[in-house]
Amino acid sequence: MRNMGRTSGDPTPDGVPERLVQATIRLLAEQGPSAIKARTVASASGLSTMAVYHHFGGIAELIRAVADRGFTELDRAFSQVPVTEDPIADLFAMALMTRRVARENPHLYDLMFGLSTRRATYRPLSDSDVRSSGRSPAFRGAYVHLAEACARLVSSGRIGQQEPEAVAAQSWSYVHGCITLELADHFAEFADPVAQVLLPMGVNLAVGLGDDRERAQASHEAGARLYDSVTRGSEDQAVAE
Amino acid sequence: MRNMGRTSGDPTPDGVPERLVQATIRLLAEQGPSAIKARTVASASGLSTMAVYHHFGGIAELIRAVADRGFTELDRAFSQVPVTEDPIADLFAMALMTRRVARENPHLYDLMFGLSTRRATYRPLSDSDVRSSGRSPAFRGAYVHLAEACARLVSSGRIGQQEPEAVAAQSWSYVHGCITLELADHFAEFADPVAQVLLPMGVNLAVGLGDDRERAQASHEAGARLYDSVTRGSEDQAVAE
DNA sequence: CCTGCTACTATAACGACGTTATCGAGAACA
DNA sequence: TGTTCTCGATAACGTCGTTATAGTAGCAGG
Numbered sequence: 001m002r003n004m005g006r007t008s009g010d011p012t013p014d015g016v017p018e019r020l021v022q023a024t025i026r027l028l029a030e031q032g033p034s035a036i037k038a039r040t041v042a043s044a045s046g047l048s049t050m051a052v053y054h055h056f057g058g059i060a061e062l063i064r065a066v067a068d069r070g071f072t073e074l075d076r077a078f079s080q081v082p083v084t085e086d087p088i089a090d091l092f093a094m095a096l097m098t099r100r101v102a103r104e105n106p107h108l109y110d111l112m113f114g115l116s117t118r119r120a121t122y123r124p125l126s127d128s129d130v131r132s133s134g135r136s137p138a139f140r141g142a143y144v145h146l147a148e149a150c151a152r153l154v155s156s157g158r159i160g161q162q163e164p165e166a167v168a169a170q171s172w173s174y175v176h177g178c179i180t181l182e183l184a185d186h187f188a189e190f191a192d193p194v195a196q197v198l199l200p201m202g203v204n205l206a207v208g209l210g211d212d213r214e215r216a217q218a219s220h221e222a223g224a225r226l227y228d229s230v231t232r233g234s235e236d237q238a239v240a241e
Numbered sequence: 242m243r244n245m246g247r248t249s250g251d252p253t254p255d256g257v258p259e260r261l262v263q264a265t266i267r268l269l270a271e272q273g274p275s276a277i278k279a280r281t282v283a284s285a286s287g288l289s290t291m292a293v294y295h296h297f298g299g300i301a302e303l304i305r306a307v308a309d310r311g312f313t314e315l316d317r318a319f320s321q322v323p324v325t326e327d328p329i330a331d332l333f334a335m336a337l338m339t340r341r342v343a344r345e346n347p348h349l350y351d352l353m354f355g356l357s358t359r360r361a362t363y364r365p366l367s368d369s370d371v372r373s374s375g376r377s378p379a380f381r382g383a384y385v386h387l388a389e390a391c392a393r394l395v396s397s398g399r400i401g402q403q404e405p406e407a408v409a410a411q412s413w414s415y416v417h418g419c420i421t422l423e424l425a426d427h428f429a430e431f432a433d434p435v436a437q438v439l440l441p442m443g444v445n446l447a448v449g450l451g452d453d454r455e456r457a458q459a460s461h462e463a464g465a466r467l468y469d470s471v472t473r474g475s476e477d478q479a480v481a482e
Numbered sequence: 483c484c485t486g487c488t489a490c491t492a493t494a495a496c497g498a499c500g501t502t503a504t505c506g507a508g509a510a511c512a
Numbered sequence: 513t514g515t516t517c518t519c520g521a522t523a524a525c526g527t528c529g530t531t532a533t534a535g536t537a538g539c540a541g542g
Contacts, residue, residue: 032357
């Protein structure tokens with residue numbers, strides 16, 4: 001609650017809050033949200049339950065910090081996608097990145113976009129952890145990647161003249177909907193949900209936005225190659241253990 | 242757990258399980274998921290906590306029954322949409338219906354599609370409440386409306402020849418993504434998320450699937466009229482209190 | 483050295499929760 | 513009437529989030 005427990009060094013801080021957040025993320029991935037208890041995360045971190053309350057204020061704030069960490073990881077995943085001359089390929093690569101992050105910790109993704117962690121509690125949310133527009137800095141860091149890619153797409157003239165925010169909202173809705181339904185096992189009838197739903201739907205959306213089908217199809221393949229090159233290059237460097 | 246507490250009368254059964262489910266739904270809508278406790282739903286139903294365990298087995302099963310009731314309401318909402326000669330208009334009306342159900346009880350919608358209620362617990366899910374394909378009968382009842390509309394769309398020849406299941410998955414993903422992001426306040430920048438995101442994106446998806454933009458636009462307006470006629474005709478008869 | 487202060491943590495406790503054991507009320511039936 | 517069963521109320525147990533209390537370590541000044 002007071003400071004971060006570290007005097008210097010920004011990458012991979014080894015402070016107590018960091019240990020609590022990472023232990024919570026690990027419990028979330030291994031045992032689901034029902035395993036997140038004050039005593040559980042404390043003992044998994046080698047600490048007492050008081051550490052949770054001194055550094056975060058309670059379990060609710062811890063969970064919110066964990067969800068925010070999820071957006072930080074999404075931001076880092078988006079940062080690995082290079083900016084090419086094909087905005088739709090970039091968007092496809094970001095879609096596959098989002099799916100990778102979601103599948104690495106489905107419960108964390110559920111926490112990031114669920115309602116229970118936002119306004120469920122009685123907080124007036126006028127605190128300092130919510131800065132300018134009601135969303136956390138980590139969230140906006142990830143969102144600007146999407147918004148900038150959509151802005152590049154509109155300014156390229158490849159699709160019709162329309163608001164970049166609307167394009168971003170549609171792209172985001174399509175990816176988020178696909179991922180959520182896949183995580184909830186609603187795409188069990190598809191052997192390869194990416195090849196059968198996510199990517200064809202992206203091509204359809206691009207065509208609906210005004211792109212040519214051939215170019216959209218080519219961007220889909222370019223985006224898949226972009227994703228492969230990025231993920232193969234870093235090869236589980238994001239896994240912390 | 243044993244019977245339904247009623248001897249006859251299928252519509253609006255007044256048994257104890259029904260009272261518990263409706264009390265839970267009401268608490269969910271008014272105070273969020275954190276208000277769902279055994280003592281809370283019991284006292285809200287004028288009963289003791291034992292009623293929950295006699296009829297459901299525990300809070301987890303109650304919540305699952307509540308989520309299933311959500312699909313029952315979605316099924317009933319879809320049943321109110323008539324089958325016209327314009328499948329895309331029908332799909333637009335169903336999309337608006339889904340958004341209406343979701344906004345009537347956002348936390349219930351979150352429960353229906355979240356991960357926490359499915360495989361979070363340690364159940365092997367080989368029970369009898371999951372019948373044929375891993376989904377509840379109520380879910381499949383709602384889903385067939387979507388699947389049949391997509392089958393009508395494909396067989397109409399209006400879009401390209403493609404698998405109806407893929408069309409259904411894409412339609413579902415798009416609507417579910419839009420609704421989820423809107424419920425999580427991620428569309429706060431849009432004054433009218435329906436007119437600015439949901440409906441234009443539906444037109445784009447229809448165009449991407451192979452429809453003409455003019456016909457898709459006309460179906461969008463026809464679907465909106467269809468939705469208005471249905472909802473204005475029943476006018477809060479679904480609200481149980 | 484001791485003293486006071488700060489930052490943080492462990493221990494123990496309190497109230498609330500999910501769950502269960504036990505028992506009583508009422509119906510069905512012989 | 514007696515038996516059995518269903519069902520729900522009461523009370524209890526263990527766990528949870530949270531808090532009060534007390535303790536440890538480091539540091540400044542004497």
